[in-house]
Amino acid sequence: MKQSVLGNTNDHPDTRLTGNNRDLARYDKGGFDPGRGIAWRFLWYLVSSLLFESAFFPLSSPKRTLLRLFGAKIGRGVVIKPHVKIKYPWRLDVGGHSWIGEEVWIDNLADVRIGSNVCLSQGVYVCTGSHNHRRPTFDLITRPIIIEDETWICAKAILLPGVIIQAGAVVAAGSVVVKNVRARDFVAGVPAKPCIN
Numbered sequence: 001m002k003q004s005v006l007g008n009t010n011d012h013p014d015t016r017l018t019g020n021n022r023d024l025a026r027y028d029k030g031g032f033d034p035g036r037g038i039a040w041r042f043l044w045y046l047v048s049s050l051l052f053e054s055a056f057f058p059l060s061s062p063k064r065t066l067l068r069l070f071g072a073k074i075g076r077g078v079v080i081k082p083h084v085k086i087k088y089p090w091r092l093d094v095g096g097h098s099w100i101g102e103e104v105w106i107d108n109l110a111d112v113r114i115g116s117n118v119c120l121s122q123g124v125y126v127c128t129g130s131h132n133h134r135r136p137t138f139d140l141i142t143r144p145i146i147i148e149d150e151t152w153i154c155a156k157a158i159l160l161p162g163v164i165i166q167a168g169a170v171v172a173a174g175s176v177v178v179k180n181v182r183a184r185d186f187v188a189g190v191p192a193k194p195c196i197n
């Protein structure tokens, strides 16, 4: 175990402190199941990088079909802009008439459920995965994310693992959401907090 100038941080009683001895060769995925075999995942990787994410493939309708073919539940009239990245379509559920803007990244190692009439603006990052930084094995942690009906997640906002954005809420541009957002709340900032509006 390595020592820092403050002593052995791994044994420190203050759990907010991180360890300093990550050994990524011992990385522990903790039995993580990607939900599909390697061939299917590789096929989606190819289809996504060559077709789905491409600016030369702008229409939403064929993209909805592709996502459904790969196991997503996609409602009617969902708009999908170019350069949208989706990790695992089979872990995605989007309700009708929602919009997914340019460069939205749905990094759904765990399930992501998006309601209907939801707007995810440009560059939103939906992050379902993290690591236990207090362990040398840097264990993978995954949590689902739920974005309920009629919410607006503004440009470049980040949703962290496990959060629920309740119906009708607005998350302002550039916010980092670390906790659940209550229905019809307007939250902003890092970490995102309710604003009186």
Ligand SMILES: CC(C)(COP(=O)(O)OP(=O)(O)OC[C@H]1O[C@@H](n2cnc3c(N)ncnc32)[C@H](O)[C@@H]1OP(=O)(O)O)[C@@H](O)C(=O)NCCC(=O)NCCS
Binding pocket: 101, 121, 122, 153, 154, 155, 170, 171, 172, 173, 174, 175, 188, 189, 195, 196, 197
């Ligand atoms: C959510 C949004 C529309 C709010 O607009 P609004 O209702 O007119 O809100 P206001 O501008 O009156 O701001 C209300 C408060 O929130 C704060 N605020 C607004 N946006 C913020 C942000 N992104 N980060 C931090 N604080 C923010 C304001 O400073 C203000 O605080 P104050 O009352 O202390 O002065 C706007 O902030 C925003 O983020 N727009 C995103 C645009 C976007 O994503 N475009 C893509 C188009 S698809």
